[in-house]
Amino acid sequence: MNTPAVDVVISTYGRGAAIDATITSLRQSVYPHFTLWVLDQSEDDRTEQCVRSHAASDARIRYLRRPVYGISATRNAGAALGNAPYILFTNDDCVLDPHWITGLVSELRHDQVWLAFGAVYPGVQPTTSDELVLGTCGGPRRVFHQNRFNLSFGHGHNMGARREAFERLGGFDELIGAGAPLGAWEERDLGYRTLKAGGWIVFTPHAIAYHHHLQNWQGARRSYRAYGIGAGAVAGKYLRCGDMGGLVLLGEWLFSQGLRQIASGILKWHRRDKVLLGLDQLYYPFAGLSKSWKYAINRASCCYVPFAQFADPSQRGVTP
Incomplete structure (x- = not known):
């Protein structure tokens, strides 16, 4: 099967060596033709040391330090660094299935599909009633188009975009998202603008990410x-x-x-x-x-x- 190039973007802040699990899982992907862009907003060098240790043995891994403008600004900056026809986004607290890239790209190959989202499952199980894992989703394949108010397509830590559509939309709104002054909702906003412009969004159960982020109430x-x-x-x-x-x-x-x-x-x-x-x-x-x-x-x-x-x-x- 033809495997076009893919750009993967991770915006990270203060994760230190914890990002190692994310990068390790991506390097085990069955889809070989990708470039990972890690944009680091951390205040120390622990994340940089971890990422550079991977980059030293894998030319597909790229590291850049960025000012602290927030996740949407760094995701846009990371997307602009590459030129692959597909751009995938995940977070620094996710572990990715080996078929993650394949699952998203198989949907984005269709011209009418502008965005694709994948399943997110807990990577760690709560041990008490005071612990939760937010941002999970699953279920069968679903297609979203025409109705711009149906925004139940997935979460931003497991998503991809066709580059031409992403650039046409203007990317993420940089004042929305973690680290920006106007709260979260960045993936829903991008999805709303996609549907309003006539693009399709697909949720696929075949692109799986495991979210390792326990929170208390x-x-x-x-x-x-x-x-x-x-x-x-x-x-x-x-x-x-x-x-x-x-x-x-x-x-x-x-x-x-x-x-x-x-x-x-x-x-x-x-x-x-x-x-x-x-x-x-x-x-x-x-x-x-x-x-x-x-x-x-x-x-x-x-x-x-x-x-x-x-x-x-x-x-x-x-x-x-």
Whole structure:
């Protein structure tokens, strides 16, 4: 089978030697023609030492140090370093199945498919009721097109894009995502813009990543707060671009992640933490909506103006 070149991008911050498992799993891929771009925003040299030890014996591994602008900015920068027709993204706390690249590329080969997402399973099992693994998904193959409000296609730590479509869309919105000032939601935003522009998104169960990130309930609330802020900020920019779909997304988020989480916490989980998580989602989206108005927007791409275009460095995002 023909195996076109693939660029794989990992944005990392403060992982140290823990990223070794991610890179080791990728090097065991049955798909040989890839280049891994690791963009490191860490404040120490531990991650650099780990990545360079791999690069010394594998020319496919590339390392670059980046300013702390956030995951979306570094993912865009990593994508721009390569020229392969397909760009895959994963996180520094994932272990990848040997067929991960093959699974995503087999979907992205179809011209109408602009984005592909894969299955994410827990890489480590919680040992107590106070531990969770967020961001998992599975199920059969699914195709998303036409309905831009159906954003249940997967998670950003296991995804890929056709380069021409990714560049046409303007990549990730650099003010959305971990380390940026407007919360998370970056993969959903990219998916929404894909569907609105007429592209297809596919979820495939054949591209598998194992997520090694245990969180307690306090950590889960922090993560969900970031998504709540991001949901509001994304809704705000759509409205400012004349897309009333922002109201639909905001309303759906308030219901599914706010009211439904509260009901689930009371009736199913019988847990105060779950109720508090839902209550957060009735506030933080409005905080994100308010913050949206503080930042300029490129109406052509419906993305916030990137950090690189700010003359004042104080406008840059906080560390992830």
